[in-house]
Amino acid sequence: MLCAAWPQIEGSLASTRRVAELFLEGFHGNYGALTRPSWIARWTGLAENHCVVAASNVQGGASEQAIEAWLCALTAFEVARRLADDSVPENANVSAKVDASMQTFTPLLHELERVRIVGCEQGEFHSYYLSAARPGLCAPAVICISNEDETEATLLARLLPVVIGRSTSILVVAHSSISNDWPGQSELILSCCFDYLSARPDVDATRIGVYGEGWSAVLATNFALAERRVAAAVCDGGLWNWARTQAFNDWMMNATSAIDESTLSRRRSRLARQLKCPVLVVAGGRGMVSVPEAIKLEADCAEAGVDLELAMPRMTRTSVGEFENFVAADECIFEWLGRKLTRRSAL
Incomplete structure (x- = not known):
């Protein structure tokens, strides 16, 4: 066909x-x-x-x-x-x-700017900002963090066809600009990005979200936990931190004592329950979250009343690996962001 x-x-x-x-x-x-x-x-x-x-x-x-x-x-x-x-x-x-x-x-894109993010301890860095605001109106915005092996320009090139024409502005930053070795610094750098957007007259400061790919999904989770002003997050839902904690517990117990599923569920959803904004977890494909754990997390959060949804990009298996249907996946992610940020404005 x-x-x-x-x-x-x-x-x-x-x-x-x-x-x-x-x-x-x-x-x-x-x-x-x-x-x-x-x-x-x-x-x-x-x-x-x-x-x-x-x-x-x-x-x-x-x-x-x-x-x-x-x-x-x-x-x-x-x-x-x-x-x-x-x-x-x-x-x-x-x-x-x-x-x-x-x-x-x-x-040709007059709405696209190359901007400087300043005020961070490690110095300034550059990113791309695409405004979706119309004259006299403010638009929601999303901080988009590239995968660890991509630049902000690479992510921008992929996102432009899906975001142009929508009502959501984007600030595209590179993983390398915000990832650091010591705990808490990535959140501080992303706070600078958030403050930059909040200060813009074309951004609605009450409707700013964050979106991370690959390992950046972990950074997006940590930022959403630290920054209560985040209105929506596409992230790993705390699963990476849960996996590390679980591995440590298994090591301490020498895997000699079985842990019942109810205990695992409580641990799995503990961080997710701390997230105060709607969450979309991307499992499989570009995400670093495994599908089985994401499904379990979604079920745990549904039972706990946490606004967490799961997206699983369609994959095509070949003899040389898998291909993600990025067109369908990107549409799904930005439709979700648009829906959640629009609802946020009505609250």
Whole structure:
């Protein structure tokens, strides 16, 4: 079915993202007669074609059409990047093309700023801010923290196609900018990010959330625990801290005494109950949370009346690993954030 759908890709962002979603859901190592490198080349070529269209629209003064074509390119580049993992040489080539397109077309987004976050003990650092506010109105905002092996620009390139047009602003920061060795410093740095957003006239300070990927999900949990002003959190729900505590307990007890499930449930949900904002835990895929533990945590929190939901990105297994359907996953995450932050405004 995908081969039939491929020629129907249009210039619209919705069409490109729909075909990308179908492709990732149906990819199984080799698709039809094409090998994995062939698919990487095909998606990269599609992205480059969209960049050509975007450049042509810029020359013709059609900035809105140029932006949409570029967002199509970013989506196609991200599919190629998912296929071209670190084990294949195409990875660096795709990443370089993404960086080049970002440098060429980000000036078209007048709502996008390169901003400095100051006031932190380790000094200032830069991040990206995309405003969704309309004139005279404030919008909710989300601090988005990249995975540990990604820059803020890489995360921004993936998020732009899903967040533009929504009513939520984003501040995109790199994991390396906020991760530190000693306890508590990451929370202080993220507090600087929160204070920066709170001081902006286009941000509703009562509707600021946090979203962390991979190990950054742990940082997002710790920040939501430390900063009671956080209105919603996409994080690990405290499962990493629970796992460390459980491993320590097992070591102390030499695993000689069995612990009943009710005790485990209480320990598992202890940190989650301390979170005073709605929580979305992403299990599997880009998340570092295991699906079984996340399911148990969700059940524990439901029983305790904690507002915690679980998202499990669709995965496609291949002979060389798994691919996450990032299109569907990102839509799910930002729909959840938009819903929770909108409800927050009505309280």
